[in-house]
Amino acid sequence: MGTLDIAGGAAGRVVCASKEAGPDGAGALAGIGDEALMTRYRNGEADAFETLYRRHGAPLYRFIGRLTRRRADADEVFQEVWFALIRGRERYEPTARFVTFLFAIAHRRVADRARRALRGMPEIAEAADDIPAEDLDPHAAFQNAQLGAALVHAIGALPLPQREAFLLQAEAGLSLDEIAQVTDVPRETVKSRLRYANGRLRIALKAWK
Amino acid sequence: MSDEEDAELIARYRASAREAPGGALDRTILRAARAAAWRRRYAGLAAGLAAACIALAILAVPMRHAPPPARNDTAANIGLDEGRARAFLLDPQAVRDAALNQRPGMTARPSE
Numbered sequence A: 001m002g003t004l005d006i007a008g009g010a011a012g013r014v015v016c017a018s019k020e021a022g023p024d025g026a027g028a029l030a031g032i033g034d035e036a037l038m039t040r041y042r043n044g045e046a047d048a049f050e051t052l053y054r055r056h057g058a059p060l061y062r063f064i065g066r067l068t069r070r071r072a073d074a075d076e077v078f079q080e081v082w083f084a085l086i087r088g089r090e091r092y093e094p095t096a097r098f099v100t101f102l103f104a105i106a107h108r109r110v111a112d113r114a115r116r117a118l119r120g121m122p123e124i125a126e127a128a129d130d131i132p133a134e135d136l137d138p139h140a141a142f143q144n145a146q147l148g149a150a151l152v153h154a155i156g157a158l159p160l161p162q163r164e165a166f167l168l169q170a171e172a173g174l175s176l177d178e179i180a181q182v183t184d185v186p187r188e189t190v191k192s193r194l195r196y197a198n199g200r201l202r203i204a205l206k207a208w209k
Numbered sequence B: 001m002s003d004e005e006d007a008e009l010i011a012r013y014r015a016s017a018r019e020a021p022g023g024a025l026d027r028t029i030l031r032a033a034r035a036a037a038w039r040r041r042y043a044g045l046a047a048g049l050a051a052a053c054i055a056l057a058i059l060a061v062p063m064r065h066a067p068p069p070a071r072n073d074t075a076a077n078i079g080l081d082e083g084r085a086r087a088f089l090l091d092p093q094a095v096r097d098a099a100l101n102q103r104p105g106m107t108a109r110p111s112e
Helices: A017-021 A034-042 A047-068 A071-087 A100-116 A139-143 A148-155 A162-169 A178-183 A187-206 B002-014 B023-060 B083-089 B092-102
Strands: none
Touching: A034 A047, A034 A100, A034 B023, A047 A071, A047 A100, A047 A162, A047 B023, A071 A100, A071 B023, A100 A162, A100 A178, A148 A162, A148 A187, A148 B002, A162 A178, A162 B002, A178 A187, A178 B092, A187 B002
């Protein structure tokens, strides 16, 4: 069980062959919105699920991976999230964006896991923003010698609530309100977390420029 | 800190992030999704088929032999099926004679 390949190197990347068809997978459904696809899947159309999976699988995987850090944990939570979606398909109502719905499931699963693993520790949503960040490992980042890799490394060093807020914005493309909805905190808190996160990342990047 | 700087940071991150789930994980999830969709799509059909099979099985079980419903005797046949009447019906000559005797002006007995 190795750590997640946060630098995104080729060695740590395994891409399913069918992904080569395109980021959306099945071409016929490529132009259809997420919510309509999920409704189709709820009605028994398996191809609709595959398109959703192709669209959101990798960003969701990175989101979970950067929160759990270990590849084995990321794999397990990732699978749990999709299975939860499959099991709960009959209850799905397109009242919010599908991506918000999906990442909210992931947020809860990661929080549950963190709670189980660290009994007595505050859950992600309630964790204070001023949790000290992990020390950056300049040597490891320097070895990558790439700004992108340094950025990914710096994201890994952010406090968990800030990291989660940044990833929900960067990976899922959620708005402030949607991040607030997913993480169950006020909008202003999200804004503050993002401001801190972006500030830290900029500082980290300046060191490597 | 401007929105442009934030957007640049996000763009740089998206360009760097490449991890994806492994092929085995993809297959496991997609297989589960397909199985669930299949169940959803064919659940009604399967239930109909099961009901039809049960109905056929019930109908195929041989029924117990029931005696035919009893006929009510009528004025024409009352008392003809038993006793002396039965013996009479079993004798063709007696039946013929009886038929002749019932005709006006006819008798089965030889004239004396």
